[in-house]
Amino acid sequence: MSSSSMKKDPALIPVITALWLALGLFVIYPFIKLLLTTFTVDGRFTMANMTLVFQNSYDRLAFVNSIWLAIAVAAMGTFLGFVFAFAVTRIKLPAPVRWFIAAVTVLPLISPPFTSSIALTLSLGPNGIILKFLGIPDFNIYGFWGTWISESLTYFPVAFLTITSVLACIDPNLEDAGLSLGGSPFKVFRTVTLPLTMPAIANAVLLLFACSLADFATPLVLAGHQFPVLPTQAYLQITGLYDLKGGAALSFALLVPALVVFFLQRFWVGRKNYVTVSGKSGAQTSIKGMGRAGETVVLAICAAVISFILFLYALILAGAVTKTWGLDNSLTLDSFTYVFTHGRKAMIDTLIIACVATPIGGFLAVCIAYVTQRKNFAGRALMEVVSLLNFALPGTVVGIAYIIAFNSGPIVLTGTMSILVAAYVFRYDSAGIRSVIASLQQIDPSLEEASLSLGATSVGTFRNVTLPLVIPALIAGMKYLFIHSMTAISATIFLVSVSWSLLTARILECMTELQFGNACAFSVVLILLVFGFNGMMTLAIRAAGFNYRGQGGNK
Amino acid sequence: MSRNHRGTFGLLTAMALVLVFCGGAFAATLNAYTVMPEKYASKVFEQFTKDTGIKVNFIRFSSGEALARLVAEKNNPQVDVLLGGPADVYTAGQKDNVFAVYVPKQQKLTPAEYRDPGNHWTGIGLIPLCFLTNTDFLKKNSLKAPAAWGDLLAPAYKNGLQMADARTSGTATERIYSLIAVYGVDGAFDYQKKLHKNVQLYTKSGAGGALPIAQGQAASGVFYLVDALDIQQQKYPVVISYPKEGVTFGIEATGMIAGAKHPEEAKKFIDWATSPKLGELFVSQKINYIPIVQGVKIQNPALDMSKVKLLKVGAEHKGDVRKKYVERWVNEVIR
Numbered sequence: 100m101s102s103s104s105m106k107k108d109p110a111l112i113p114v115i116t117a118l119w120l121a122l123g124l125f126v127i128y129p130f131i132k133l134l135l136t137t138f139t140v141d142g143r144f145t146m147a148n149m150t151l152v153f154q155n156s157y158d159r160l161a162f163v164n165s166i167w168l169a170i171a172v173a174a175m176g177t178f179l180g181f182v183f184a185f186a187v188t189r190i191k192l193p194a195p196v197r198w199f200i201a202a203v204t205v206l207p208l209i210s211p212p213f214t215s216s217i218a219l220t221l222s223l224g225p226n227g228i229i230l231k232f233l234g235i236p237d238f239n240i241y242g243f244w245g246t247w248i249s250e251s252l253t254y255f256p257v258a259f260l261t262i263t264s265v266l267a268c269i270d271p272n273l274e275d276a277g278l279s280l281g282g283s284p285f286k287v288f289r290t291v292t293l294p295l296t297m298p299a300i301a302n303a304v305l306l307l308f309a310c311s312l313a314d315f316a317t318p319l320v321l322a323g324h325q326f327p328v329l330p331t332q333a334y335l336q337i338t339g340l341y342d343l344k345g346g347a348a349l350s351f352a353l354l355v356p357a358l359v360v361f362f363l364q365r366f367w368v369g370r371k372n373y374v375t376v377s378g379k380s381g382a383q384t385s386i387k388g389m390g391r392a393g394e395t396v397v398l399a400i401c402a403a404v405i406s407f408i409l410f411l412y413a414l415i416l417a418g419a420v421t422k423t424w425g426l427d428n429s430l431t432l433d434s435f436t437y438v439f440t441h442g443r444k445a446m447i448d449t450l451i452i453a454c455v456a457t458p459i460g461g462f463l464a465v466c467i468a469y470v471t472q473r474k475n476f477a478g479r480a481l482m483e484v485v486s487l488l489n490f491a492l493p494g495t496v497v498g499i500a501y502i503i504a505f506n507s508g509p510i511v512l513t514g515t516m517s518i519l520v521a522a523y524v525f526r527y528d529s530a531g532i533r534s535v536i537a538s539l540q541q542i543d544p545s546l547e548e549a550s551l552s553l554g555a556t557s558v559g560t561f562r563n564v565t566l567p568l569v570i571p572a573l574i575a576g577m578k579y580l581f582i583h584s585m586t587a588i589s590a591t592i593f594l595v596s597v598s599w600s601l602l603t604a605r606i607l608e609c610m611t612e613l614q615f616g617n618a619c620a621f622s623v624v625l626i627l628l629v630f631g632f633n634g635m636m637t638l639a640i641r642a643a644g645f646n647y648r649g650q651g652g653n654k
Numbered sequence: 655m656s657r658n659h660r661g662t663f664g665l666l667t668a669m670a671l672v673l674v675f676c677g678g679a680f681a682a683t684l685n686a687y688t689v690m691p692e693k694y695a696s697k698v699f700e701q702f703t704k705d706t707g708i709k710v711n712f713i714r715f716s717s718g719e720a721l722a723r724l725v726a727e728k729n730n731p732q733v734d735v736l737l738g739g740p741a742d743v744y745t746a747g748q749k750d751n752v753f754a755v756y757v758p759k760q761q762k763l764t765p766a767e768y769r770d771p772g773n774h775w776t777g778i779g780l781i782p783l784c785f786l787t788n789t790d791f792l793k794k795n796s797l798k799a800p801a802a803w804g805d806l807l808a809p810a811y812k813n814g815l816q817m818a819d820a821r822t823s824g825t826a827t828e829r830i831y832s833l834i835a836v837y838g839v840d841g842a843f844d845y846q847k848k849l850h851k852n853v854q855l856y857t858k859s860g861a862g863g864a865l866p867i868a869q870g871q872a873a874s875g876v877f878y879l880v881d882a883l884d885i886q887q888q889k890y891p892v893v894i895s896y897p898k899e900g901v902t903f904g905i906e907a908t909g910m911i912a913g914a915k916h917p918e919e920a921k922k923f924i925d926w927a928t929s930p931k932l933g934e935l936f937v938s939q940k941i942n943y944i945p946i947v948q949g950v951k952i953q954n955p956a957l958d959m960s961k962v963k964l965l966k967v968g969a970e971h972k973g974d975v976r977k978k979y980v981e982r983w984v985n986e987v988i989r
Binding site for chain 2: 155156157220221224225227239241319323324335336337338342343423427441499502503506507511513514592593595596597598600604608609610612614615
């Protein structure tokens with residue numbers, strides 16, 4: 100999609116150098132260190148660690164399971180994400196309802212993974228509330244089903260955010276044209292709306308596939324021993340058997356499918372032209388919807404999923420305010436008292452880290468997406484791959500790689516805040532990078548060329564033309580990064596230190612110590628914090644006047 | 655742009671370093687990892703600060719995670735001491751020279767069998783294994799609390815057991831040592847293959863299955879006494895019992911980290927933790943490790959082991975064979 104007609108400009112060189120420096124230090128360097136740990140013994144190259152992994156049939160099973168699970172989660176999650184995105188962008192709903200749907204959708208994403216897993220266990224696990232209610236005695240949640248349900252619920256908001264940002268930009272005039280030419284609403288949906296959303300769908304599939312592939316917290320709680328998956332195996336290998344080499348080898352097995360999907364998607368999305376923001380559209384009409392039957396189905400699915408999510412969170416809230424869960428159900432605020440005394444440090448640390456990571460990540464996402472999509476330079480594709488590498492690796496392994504790389508040698512960062520910020524930025528920025536790329540792919544380069552040919556500098560063009568157009572995608576990406584900086588655990592469980600602790604680590608702590616009430620209270624506080632800050636971000640953007648209508652930005 | 659970018663990270667690093675230095679420059683501090691549950695560890699360190707004036711920054715990990723970190727941080731230790739965790743974790747860590755040699759001032763108060771002959775670690779409490787069973791489940795099936803290892807193989811327990819995963823939990827490896835002491839190596843794995851048919855879930859941490867059992871999601875499991883008593887003290891309908899063939903016990907230990915940045919404070923902590931002060935704290939705060947330092951009286955009848963058959967397996971031996979048994983468990987039992 101890059102436009103070769105763009106002249107090379109001097110501003111590009113320092114930007115690209117800085118990007119490579121950052122990527123080199125926080126992605127490539129730890130990765131190389133990890134490779135050395137995996138493939139060398141006493142300074143000599145060896146494949147012994149890899150062969151050990153693939154000789155073990157349990158590990159081979161984990162490999163196959165991981166792939167199946169990721170495919171299933173990507174399919175289900177993208178489907179749900181699309182249905183929800185369609186509901187909020189293409190069906191006439193009262194504004195509060197729309198806001199409500201969006202808010203509930205974000206719940207699973209902003210809650211620490213084990214809490215939803217625990218709520219799911221309480222409702223569908225042995226003796227679960229829902230099972231008792233339905234009179235199903237023998238449903239075993241541990242294994243594929245539980246993991247699949249939990250991960251689909253946790254990650255479909257990623258698809259929702261990705262697809263919404265693109266669906267919102269599609270000019271309803273195009274759909275109107277289809278309708279006025281006599282197409283049925285469903286036919287228009289199939290031949291106009293759906294193909295235009297394809298890049299977003301492809302991105303969502305890729306993101307979800309990678310999410311599921313690298314998720315270790317959910318399988319840790321729900322997969323049980325019948326359904327081993329690679330990230331959990333790698334984690335257990337490292338934390339349980341202190342076998343860094345075996346764990347690293349297991350995670351390399353994960354890289355292969357992640358990269359295959361990544362290239363597939365590039366090849367597939369890169370072949371079509373999806374330009375919809377052309378700067379040439381007339382006045383906008385209102386959305387027409389897709390006919391009563393279709394809308395009913397969409398809204399019914401939304402209602403069902405939302406009820407289930409709300410039920411799970413009601414359980415968590417109940418857990419936070421009861422004395423002893425399942426035994427003494429009298430109300431108490433003890434758990435919250437605990438959170439605001441013993442948990443205060445973790446709360447403040449987590450907020451500081453997330454607030455520092457988010458702007459850095461947003462800035463980085465725009466830079467990387469812009470230069471890789473709009474500029475021609477050597478190593479462009481490589482930069483895009485490298486920027487997504489930390490995301491493709493299981494978090495556990497990124498954490499271990501960071502410890503190995505930054506514990507000694509030229510750059511010592513262990514025990515600092517920087518290492519946590521870097522881990523979050525370079526791991527969870529991929530969503531931002533992808534969504535900005537997806538939205539750039541929809542913007543006709545001729546808009547930027549027009550600005551350039553009118554004498555604007557490339558920096559000025561970027562600021563006044565491109566940036567306003569990608570703001571919605573960027574905000575989606577930054578929200579995602581912020582949320583993950585507050586809730587992710589897999590990479591940072593190894594990076595918390597005596598000086599910097601994290602809420603998620605404390606929640607995991609309470610879980611392992613059976614302080615269910617405290618864990619729930621922590622989760623509730625964390626969810627409220629994320630919601631509050633997210634709302635503030637949205638308001639700040641509105642106040643700044645980026646009201647996006649698919650017509651080009653109004654700065 | 656580029657300068658900004660690098661500047662930001664530079665600034666962050668500088669800020670973080672300033673914070674770390676400020677934290678460390680004014681008062682005597684001690685940095686610690688602990689494997690003890692946070693609610694116990696915070697009481698222990700609070701009391702230590704009261705007694706010595708040394709401020710403690712600590713963070714809690716499972717034993718595997720703590721050791722993985724200590725090994726990874728070997729060249730630049732982030733902490734000065736490790737508190738808690740079974741002794742075999744310490745013997746495993748010695749292979750990577752993670753722990754420093756230090757002889758505590760009152761070493762003689764701890765029996766020689768409960769401390770490292772090379773003085774890398776000292777025991778601070780004993781934790782025997784036990785069965786934890788939901789009493790409602792027993793009533794419903796008109797069963798008695800399990801009193802032999804074989805009792806857990808009964809069909810009534812099908813899909814009803816939760817216990818720790820050997821790959822992450824010291825409780826689970828302790829279970830394997832117990833079974834080997836009772837049945838011999840091959841017999842122990844045969845037993846576990848049969849037991850596996852009744853297991854609903856293997857949990858990451860040793861205490862993980864206790865709450866599901868307390869809430870009736872699972873029927874029974876094998877736990878360290880300290881975790882089982884904790885859930886019982888919360889008034890859940892559970893009963894604690896022991897197999898007549900016997901159980902082994904873990905030695906909860908503490909040790910100083912090699913290359914500690916606050917060596918004086920670390921030594922003071924090891925001295926304090928191996929003196930009767932910590933044992934008395936366990937008793938007064940109802941922290942259910944069985945104290946081993948001489949001169950501490952146990953008050954809780956649940957900690958009286960005179961009627962329980964305790965089997966002895968050396969900690970040295972556990973550290974050496976751990977990995978071999980865990981791999982065998984993965985390949986034979988949970989296959």
